[in-house]
Amino acid sequence: MNLSAKPLARFFRTTFFPLLGGALLAGCATSPTGESTLLLNSPTQMNAIGEQSFEQIKAKTPIDSGDKVNRYVRCVSEALIDRIPASYGLQSEQWEIRVFKDDAVNAFAVPGGKIGVYTGMLKMVDNQDQLAAVIGHEISHVLAQHSNARLSQQQVTSTGLNLANLLLTNRVEAGTQQALMSAMGLGAEYGVILPYSRSHEREADVLGQDLMADAGFDPREASSLWRKMAAEGGSAPPEFMSTHPAPTSRVTILGDRVNELLPIYQQARAQGRAPQCDALR
Numbered sequence: 001m002n003l004s005a006k007p008l009a010r011f012f013r014t015t016f017f018p019l020l021g022g023a024l025l026a027g028c029a030t031s032p033t034g035e036s037t038l039l040l041n042s043p044t045q046m047n048a049i050g051e052q053s054f055e056q057i058k059a060k061t062p063i064d065s066g067d068k069v070n071r072y073v074r075c076v077s078e079a080l081i082d083r084i085p086a087s088y089g090l091q092s093e094q095w096e097i098r099v100f101k102d103d104a105v106n107a108f109a110v111p112g113g114k115i116g117v118y119t120g121m122l123k124m125v126d127n128q129d130q131l132a133a134v135i136g137h138e139i140s141h142v143l144a145q146h147s148n149a150r151l152s153q154q155q156v157t158s159t160g161l162n163l164a165n166l167l168l169t170n171r172v173e174a175g176t177q178q179a180l181m182s183a184m185g186l187g188a189e190y191g192v193i194l195p196y197s198r199s200h201e202r203e204a205d206v207l208g209q210d211l212m213a214d215a216g217f218d219p220r221e222a223s224s225l226w227r228k229m230a231a232e233g234g235s236a237p238p239e240f241m242s243t244h245p246a247p248t249s250r251v252t253i254l255g256d257r258v259n260e261l262l263p264i265y266q267q268a269r270a271q272g273r274a275p276q277c278d279a280l281r
């Protein structure tokens with residue numbers, strides 16, 4: 001093999017160091033709400049997987065580029081992103097927010113700062129606060145590194161997942177691709193649904209509701225949203241519910257937290273964090 005200096009430097013920058021970083025960071029970690037969790041992949045790897053998955057969704061789902069709808073979704077998302085605690089180190093992240101023209105009641109966020117909201121979800125929510133509950137929940141899955149945890153679990157049980165390959169060639173086998181997408185919570189697009197676990201759902205609920213209150217969205221609307229989502233379901237539950245299963249206790253838990261969160265919400269409003277995204281609808 002005849003490697004000149006330049007490609008070699010690039011190899012170290014783009015492949016060797018990220019992999020080394022991954023190996024050093026790998027192992028047991030503690031989630032934001034204190035659960036112990038196995039994380040085998042570095043943030044660099046997870047961001048690359050998130051970005052690639054997002055590109056795939058964009059390639060196969062029409063994007064709604066309407067001004068009004070994009071301003072509305074951006075208004076809610078940015079108010080939440082602004083309040084992500086500094087400890088996550090995501091302040092400087094450039095978040096990409098897309099509205100997909102699709103009747104599925106769905107929304108997602110993936111590592112690398114990507115948020116997708118489907119027009120079906122926008123039709124379902126009653127107001128900005130319910131949309132904030134959805135997006136806050138999704139952002140919280142990213143903050144708590146749930147896709148890394150889900151993927152790590154699959155890596156432990158399946159020897160076929162070769163992620164190094166993804167960073168080397170940007171190409172992976174179809175089976176691995178499905179595993180990656182489903183770990184991101186995007187499996188429904190590919191017929192492989194991997195529901196988040198109860199503990200991940202609880203954690204995303206709690207962190208998401210904290211985030212919405214601190215951003216000046218009414219935390220009471222979180223339980224209203226899930227009650228509505230469950231009722232909408234009937235015999236064919238919204239797509240969102242298949243990857244985000246609702247424990248029966250969810251509405252109660254979110255309702256019980258309201259007393260604790262109302263002062264935070266009121267303080268946010270008093271300090272001028274009073275989003276008026278509904279005016280853009």
Ligand SMILES: [Zn+2]
Pocket residue numbers: 137141196200201204243244
């Ligand atoms: Zn969820």
